[in-house]
Amino acid sequence: MCTTCGCADHSTARLTDLTTGQTFDLHEDAHAHRHHSHDHDHAHDHDHSHDHSHDHSHTHPHDHSHHSHHDNQRTTVLEEAVLAKNDRLAERNRGWFSASRVLALNLVSSPGSGKTTLLERTIRDLQSDLPIHVIEGDQETTHDAERIRRTGCRVVQINTGAGCHLEAEMVARGIERLASPPHSIVMIENVGNLVCPALFDLGEQAKVAILSVTEGEDKPLKYPHMFRAAQVMLLNKIDLLPHLTFDVARCLDYAREVNPQITVFQVSAQTGEGLPRWYDWLRTQLRTLGERPTC
Amino acid sequence: MHELSITRNIVAIVNEHAKGERVTEVTLEIGLLSAVLPDSIRFCFDIVAKGTAVEGARLNIIEVAGHGRCRACGQDVELRHPIARCSCGSSDLSRLSGEQLTIKQMVTTPCAQPADAPITPLRG
Ligand SMILES: [Zn+2]
Numbered sequence: 397m398c399t400t401c402g403c404a405d406h407s408t409a410r411l412t413d414l415t416t417g418q419t420f421d422l423h424e425d426a427h428a429h430r431h432h433s434h435d436h437d438h439a440h441d442h443d444h445s446h447d448h449s450h451d452h453s454h455t456h457p458h459d460h461s462h463h464s465h466h467d468n469q470r471t472t473v474l475e476e477a478v479l480a481k482n483d484r485l486a487e488r489n490r491g492w493f494s495a496s497r498v499l500a501l502n503l504v505s506s507p508g509s510g511k512t513t514l515l516e517r518t519i520r521d522l523q524s525d526l527p528i529h530v531i532e533g534d535q536e537t538t539h540d541a542e543r544i545r546r547t548g549c550r551v552v553q554i555n556t557g558a559g560c561h562l563e564a565e566m567v568a569r570g571i572e573r574l575a576s577p578p579h580s581i582v583m584i585e586n587v588g589n590l591v592c593p594a595l596f597d598l599g600e601q602a603k604v605a606i607l608s609v610t611e612g613e614d615k616p617l618k619y620p621h622m623f624r625a626a627q628v629m630l631l632n633k634i635d636l637l638p639h640l641t642f643d644v645a646r647c648l649d650y651a652r653e654v655n656p657q658i659t660v661f662q663v664s665a666q667t668g669e670g671l672p673r674w675y676d677w678l679r680t681q682l683r684t685l686g687e688r689p690t691c
Numbered sequence: 692m693h694e695l696s697i698t699r700n701i702v703a704i705v706n707e708h709a710k711g712e713r714v715t716e717v718t719l720e721i722g723l724l725s726a727v728l729p730d731s732i733r734f735c736f737d738i739v740a741k742g743t744a745v746e747g748a749r750l751n752i753i754e755v756a757g758h759g760r761c762r763a764c765g766q767d768v769e770l771r772h773p774i775a776r777c778s779c780g781s782s783d784l785s786r787l788s789g790e791q792l793t794i795k796q797m798v799t800t801p802c803a804q805p806a807d808a809p810i811t812p813l814r815g
Contacts, residue, residue: 468800469715474708478700478719478792559696592693594726620773621726654774656783 408557411569412538414545422554422566482596485564489599492571497578499682500571502600504622506615507588509606510632512540514665515583519547521668522675526682527580531570533562533587540585550574561592564599579682590619601681602627609633609640613647620654628659630674635664694731697792698739701732705797709744716798718751723771724789729754748797757789 409422477483493500505511519528530551532541541553552573554566567584576582584600586593593603605626607615610633616623623629629651631644644662651658659677663670705717717736721729729752740746757770763781770789776782 469798470712470800471796471798472708473796474704474794475796476704476794478697478704478794481700561693561696591726592696595693595697617774621724624773653782 408555409559409566410553410555410557411566411573412541412553412555413573414538414541414551414553420569422569479595479597482564485568486597486599489564489568489571490601491599493582493599493601494685496576497685498571498576498580498582499678499685500582500584500598500600502584502586502593502598502603503606504586504590504593504603504626505588505606506590506611509588509608509611510665511585511588511606512543514606514630514632514663515585516543516547517665517668517671518583518675518678519544519549521671522678523548526678527577529574529576529580529582531562531567531574531582531584533566533585535560535587544585550576556587560587560589561596562586562598563596567598581678581682590615590622594619594621594625601685604628604630606630606632607647609637609642609644609647613643614650616647616651616654623651623654623658626655626658628661628677631660631662632665634662634669635667693726694728695735695739697727698732698735701794702736702739702743702745704794705745705748706743708797709799711802712744712799713802714745714748714797714799716749716751717745718753718795718797720753720755720791720793720795722755722757722789722791724757724773724786725792726773726790727792753795755789755791758787759784759789760787 411420411422412418489500503511503515515530519530522528528549530541530544530549532544532551532553533556534540534553535556535558538553538555541551544551552570554562554570556562556566562584570584571582574582584598590605603622603626605623605628607629609631612618616629631647634644637644648660651660661670661674661677663674665671701717701719705714719732721727721732732752733750736750740748759768759770759775760766761768761777761779761781762783762785764777764779766777766779768775768777768784770784770786774782775784777784
């Protein structure tokens with residue numbers, strides 16, 4: 397692990413372009429940006445370079461000596477937001493989406509919510525009038541991305557390796573690769589969990605949480621951070637309701653308890669029930685995006 | 692577990708500011724609405740700090756309650772949990788603070804190495 401930037405998390409993060417089959421190592425790329433052309437052996441030369449420069453020791457001011465040390469201890473006030481770097485990159489993504497009039501949605505769920513099936517169906521149903529591109533997040537496999545590719549849609553896969561969520565930098569690489577045209581939608585299918593993705597802004601216009609009726613109706617209470625951060629909740633697999641004891645009204649109460657503003661669509665990706673209202677919402681979002689002045 | 696990658700961020704930022712000095716203490720402020728568990732950060736901290744200038748540093752965590760305003764009645768509400776209600780019964784609260792995750796300060800001690808020497812991992 398790189399002891400300075402602590403980026404071991406992404407040491408196995410990769411981007412795969414399903415159309416061309418090319419794979420890129422995100423970690424190496426990220427470092428090439430940050431370290432510029434520095435020799436990688438000097439793993440500590442980050443861009444805001446500490447003023448040590450290997451060969452100029454004679455001119456080098458020993459800044460240590462300028463500080464007075466009481467019992468050799470020095471307190472430095474930092475006041476630095478831990479996620480500042482991700483938030484900055486997310487803002488950059490958001491600026492790009494808005495300037496390019498691309499609607500970006502961050503789809504979050506637990507495993508087994510039927511998220512990929514829902515996405516496949518949405519793409520197939522809207523294909524003729526709405527261009528949709530997909531950034532598919534997964535820890536290891538390209539299985540879901542292959543399913544999406546079979547719809548004929550442009551898709552890049554990001555494998556996060558040990559990381560349990562997508563980060564803004566990965567999405568930046570994805571949008572670079574996709575080069576989505578104006579008035580299209582980029583669906584970012586986040587890694588399947590409802591905890592970690594809540595913390596990492598990707599620059600999306602909205603988070604869409606997908607919950608299926610085969611899960612517990614109290615999920616919004618168990619994962620309040622995510623359901624609070626989401627603008628939309630898709631309650632999926634409602635075709636199975638007759639066989640289950642799932643209490644829809646109670647689930648919606650819980651969701652509104654956590655997030656009174658949340659918009660809920662009850663849908664079935666199997667039968668197509670309820671999907672037209674979800675599609676209308678997508679169209680409205682795209683339209684209002686176009687009405688906003690670009691900045 | 693996002694606390695691991697968050698702890699890596701913390702250690703990376705502190706390491707960068709330490710500029711080769713040894714870090715003996717790190718103070719964090721975590722808002723109670725931040726979705727980050729202080730105990731998990733504590734658990735990860737020693738592991739992640741190993742082999743860096745932060746190894747062995749003391750970790751102080753200040754937990755801070757959040758603040759919100761009730762959209763129904765307008766009063767200020769202290770928020771200690773992501774699910775909260777105003778005393779008027781409404782759960783429609785705008786959030787003003789409580790999601791922060793900040794490195795407040797660090798304490799360092801100069802090490803024997805000259806400032807321009809490449810930083811080598813500290814042991815022991
Ligand atoms: Zn109130």
